[in-house]
Amino acid sequence: MKIIQITYTLCSGGAERFVVNLSNELVERGHEVVVCMLRDEKIERYNFNRPLLSPKVIFHSMNFGKGMSLSMMRQTVKFVKNENPDIVHCHLNTLPFIFPLIFRKKIKIVHTIHSLADKDCKGKLQYYLNKKVYSSRRVNAVAISDICKESYVKFYGNNSVRLIFNGSPNAETTDSLSDVENDISRMGRGKVFIHISKYYPLKNQRMLIEAFNKLNEEDVDFSLVVVGNHFDEPDQGLFLKEMACEKIHFVGMKLNVGDYLACADAFCLTSDYEGLPISLLEALSAGVTPICTPVGGIPDVVTDGVTGYLSAGMTVDDYCDAVKRFIASPIDRELLKKYFLDNYSMTKCARQYEQLYNEIVDK
Secondary structure, eight states: OEEEEEESOOSSSHHHHHHHHHHHHHHHTTOEEEEEEEEOTTSGGGGTTGGGSOTTSEEEEEEEOSSOOHHHHHHHHHHHHHHOOSEEEEETTOGGGGGGGGGOTTOOEEEEEOSOHHHHOOSHHHHHHHHHHHHTTSEEEEESSHHHHHHHHHHHSSOOEEEOOOOBOOOOOOTTHHHHHHHHHTTOSSEEEEEEOOOOGGGOHHHHHHHHHHHHHTTOOEEEEEEOSSSSOTTTTHHHHHHSOTTEEEEEOOSOHHHHHHTOSEEEEOOSOOSOOHHHHHHHHTTOEEEEOSOTTHHHHOOBTTTBEEOSSSSHHHHHHHHHHHHHSOOOHHHHHHHHHHHOBHHHHHHHHHHHHHHHHOO
């Protein structure tokens, strides 16, 4: 089967990492996979996850700038027609770029909504267009968690959506592991906590920093390692770096996230909302206990006190309490690894997408 995966970029986001992981798994399962990136490949930040793409996966960039135009639509449609795939799989808000193809019955289209439906849809016009093509099943919508599915049904007023939980490969260590271990050992005593994300207001990283500052004031021993970029930029996350206590360490963007997870005791996420974060699944694959806010698809994955810890609410005190409960009662790493393999492996996820592809190709 020939499959085109369409994404805006291959930047450091979770949805972009998912596109890479799914493409790699599908090509290993014998499919021909093309990743079509819409944005300009010459812009470095758009290519963060590209080195992780299997050499067996064909990569193509449309080299578009920002925004959306009829010219961009025509070029994307022409590319897809020339490739003549069995499946076109769109991610995030890329569906408008292939809109004319939706009405060609020969073209089979899947659209994974990586967030809550109302957050994913941009504007009234797209809402009405989406609602029409989803209800007609010309586009096969996929939700990545129970709450994302519920938001789709409520927002679009129909249940024509497939639930396929996100998956992830196991987080792997690299030859840099010993260097990372040495770096983290020099950071201090106590449990090692890790946060993996670029600066992004919806990740509510201010609360994360305030919570660990408060724990520091209470003389709790810990090291918090923040892996991600934009924390050195004045108009973005620099203010968080400047307000952070000495036990909080910003290490920048890293490709070898598996090395950092191998050294961590707990994974921290304080988001205002989420779909089903890939970073959470990577942490589980490494046996790292998640400590998260109870938003989006996170409660679908994390059962408080069993497969991680959820804060009771969205305040600094709520999150500090969850951290303290983890310190008092850590969860066995091997239990978390087994839970991940049983439920959220990329192999299991890819098989479900493969089943969906086969169903709609055979129609």
